[in-house]
Each structure stands twice: as structure tokens, then as C-alpha cells.
Amino acid sequence: MRRVPVLPTLVVGLAVAAMIALGLWQLLIRLPEKEAQLAQLAANPTRPPIAFPVAPDDRLLFRRSAATCRPPVTVTLAGAGAAGFRA
Known part of the structure; x- marks a missing residue:
């Protein structure tokens, strides 16, 4: 019987958790900001x-x-362009 590879499974699990967290951030926190920017743009x-x-x-x-x-x-x-002292 083959064993499940632990490290790749852990990496994929962390990536899935990060994608879910980013999706929730976009939906709950970023959406009102984005709607305000679109209203300003219009x-x-x-x-x-x-x-x-x-x-x-x-x-x-x-x-x-x-x-x-x-x-x-x-x-x-006065005297611009000429050599010498200019005050």
C-alpha cells in the first residue's frame, strides 16, 4: 500500500487555505472599497x-x-554673454 506524500499534501492544503482567505477578503473587505471607486469613476x-x-x-x-x-x-x-563681472 502506498503512503500519501506528506509535504506536497501540506503545501497544497496551505495553498487552498490561502486562496479561500483571499476570496473572503475580496468579498468582505475589498468589495465596498471597489464599489466606491467605481461610483467615483462614473x-x-x-x-x-x-x-x-x-x-x-x-x-x-x-x-x-x-x-x-x-x-x-x-x-x-546688462552685460549678459560678455566676459567679466556682473552684479
Whole structure:
């Protein structure tokens, strides 16, 4: 009569337990977070544009933003490009 391999059986048992635990985590803990994110994803594109944010904010994902690009300001210094001392 053949014996059941202990180590492979133990590894498979632990893998099955981990998959069940991850499935329960997805169902009980992650599902409300995912539904809130999907509701935000559906609502944000219809909201009016906002000023371009300086810092990242998760509430602004998939929200339209507007930014104004100003032309570069050029400052000419006296003696620029010439060798010597410039104050």
C-alpha cells in the first residue's frame, strides 16, 4: 500500500487555505472599497473642470482639470554673454 506524500499534501492544503482567505477578503473587505471607486469613476467625468492640482489627490481621479500655460518670461541682464563681472 502506498503512503500519501506528506509535504506536497501540506503545501497544497496551505495553498487552498490561502486562496479561500483571499476570496473572503475580496468579498468582505475589498468589495465596498471597489464599489466606491467605481461610483467615483462614473461621477467624476461629469463634474465641472477644476484647477490643475499641485499635489496628487485620489478624489480627483478621472476628473477634468484645466491649466493655463503662460509664455516664458525672458529677463535680459546688462552685460549678459560678455566676459567679466556682473552684479
